Amino acid sequence: MSFAPFKTLTSQTLVLRTQNIDTDQIIPARFLTTTSREGLGKLAFNDWRYDADGKENNHPLNSDTAKACQILVTGHNFGCGSSREHAPWALMDYGLRAVISSEIADIFHTNSLKNGFLPIVIEASAHEWLLDNPGVDVTIDLETCEVRLPKNGGTYPFKTDPFSRHCLLAGQDELDYLLGQDAAIAKYEARNV
Amino acid sequence: MTNETQKSLFDKVWERHVVSFETHEQPATVFIDLHLIHEVTTPQAFTVLKERGLKVRRPDLTLATIxxxxxxxxxxxxxxxxVNEQAKKQVDLLLANAKTHGITTHGWDSPYxxxxxVxxxxxxxxxxGMTIVCGDSHTATHGAFGALAFGIGTTQVGHVLASQCIxxxxxxxxxxxVDGELxxxxxxxxxxxxxxxxxxxxxxxxxxxxxxxxxxxxxSMSERMTVCNMSIEAGARAGMIAPDVTTVAYFExxxxxxDDLAQTASDWLSLxxxxxxxxxxxxxxxxxDIKPMVTYGTHPGMAMPIDGTIPQENEKALTYMNMQAGLAIAGTKVDTVFIGSCTNSRIEDFRVAAKILKGKSVAKSVTAVxxxxxEQVKAEAEGEGLDKIFLQAGAQWREPGCSMCIGMNGDIGRPGDLIVSTSNRNFEGRQGPGxxxxxxxxxxxxxxxVKGVITDARGLS
Structure with a gap:
């Protein structure tokens, strides 16, 4: 599976200040009986956004402004808990392409990169600035690995695994690379029967 | 003095499985010895295989269950x-996919x-010494045996099916x-x-x-599994405990x-x-210093000794939990008790519960699930008559599965209910909305x- 290349992205930010947002919040387990990866955006943050009778409530995530944002900014340790890849699938289908936090959980981080969704861990001062200034236009530049804040917010570097960056810039998934290692894998298998 | 020839258990298991080394440009390719699969995180991976015309590289190293x-x-x-048609469809799809690809499956008819x-x-x-992956974050459980075991997402499930590597x-x-005696x-x-x-x-x-x-x-191995199981709740990729005589004895x-357990064991011990x-x-x-612990908030880090008072932090979590800082947590009214999940659903766990419940009754206000x-745990427990103790006490004794830990099968509580649960996650809505x-x-x-309120078992006669 390939996805749209990710080079630069400029968008208003959608800010959720909550810390430790787990993947059960991003998409509750009862929706994981799906056998496809499509159409999960309406279920993103389901239990925050809908009342018990299924009606949209007044949570900011339901506003048209929020739905137009492509960059999510959250409190510390985003995406902890369950390994469900439905979490980045749901966020992407909601309309997001990247998340910025001061810490992002490992499995969610890995899953995101595999889908062209960019997880960015940024230094504390820039993170706080973003939390305090919701709705600003921010630019993420994956070629230079920088986040550019508006006004006099400054420019902040972020680290991305070089291999994942290469795949994101090219819109390539990693399976072809793995399949290309067939000979090395066969050699390993022969050595370790 | 330390030197680089001194390796940890993790270093040793990692090095044995590197197919190609990590460089600045690319990650390591790591061979996987055992790929466990289940119905929830595999359908989309099998779809990718089908779309690309790929086979499962090592069905012999893949093991399925529902x-x-x-x-x-x-x-x-x-x-x-x-719970709904979609759940049945998902289970049936796993069984069909596993059959198509020649993967050994412990489905409805298997005693395992x-x-x-578990x-x-x-x-x-x-x-x-194995590398073990599964599309489930509690794969860390297997680290109790000195395996490097961790959860992966569905894309990586596809990678392992197709290449046996990640x-x-x-x-x-x-x-x-942690040293000393409990x-x-x-x-x-x-x-x-x-x-x-x-x-x-x-x-x-x-x-x-x-x-x-x-x-x-x-x-015991069961206890070590409980520990390693929740490594992910501290954010860790995996948790491991070195193999020792207890580990070897487990395999008898x-x-x-x-087949050659004695010979293999010396290799295991060298890890x-x-x-x-x-x-x-x-x-x-x-x-x-460790006391019986319970959580009071909405993530597993918000845990406290059962004889303590609820800490004054995280107002949002306490509001959700309807708990008040400064009060004792023991004595809080309980609606449901769940004993189960990959954290605590082994025979040893039910023996502990049976010892407490024998000759007693579940409080009238409590539903005990x-x-x-x-199936092995179920059969063993029934062989020891534990099911009778539970049923006589007024608890439900059910068929094996993840059940109320994740609630995907419809085993959930009612909004507002308080569930004392032996599972691993206390996130908002984890066991049902509210x-x-x-x-x-x-x-x-x-x-x-038994008491109908959060109770320190040490004080129970």
């Missing part, structure tokens, strides 16, 4: 009351079917040392809750934890144990960390079922 979306009750006619992390060890499929940079290492009435669940409360829910992020010290050395009656190996991070706790981790989860050990859960 556990998450499966009903834990039976209809009178023996049929299964799925169970929660994937089943693997029971079969002896999980072995020391791409990964080597995580950092962390050692959690006090009476303190269990492995209390130990891991105390550890998570100490290092925090993100304290292990980017790390593989090795648990070392006499506290873990004295534990396992169907998939190596233990070298005396002067170094870790990126170390934490020390004293076993004697006991769900064995596997449900309040208090994580606890099997002993605390059983004692709370």
């Amino acid at each position: 556990d998450h979306s499966t009903p834990t009750l039976l209809n009178e006619d023996g049929s299964r009351p799925y 079917r169970g929660i994937v992390h 089943m693997g060890p029971e079969l002896g499929a999980t072995q020391p 791409l990964m940079r080597k995580p950092k290492s962390m050692c959690v040392w 006090s009476d009435g303190v269990s492995a669940k209390d130990v891991i809750l105390a550890i998570i409360a100490n290092i925090g829910v993100g304290g292990g992020t980017g790390h593989v934890i090795e648990y070392r010290g006499t506290c873990f050395e004295n534990m 009656d396992k169907v998939m144990a190596p 233990a960390s070298d005396p002067d190996c170094i870790y990126d991070k170390e934490v020390r706790l004293d076993a004697a 006991f769900v064995p981790g596997s 449900v309040r989860t208090v994580l606890a050990s099997p002993a605390t859960a059983a004692a709370s079922a």
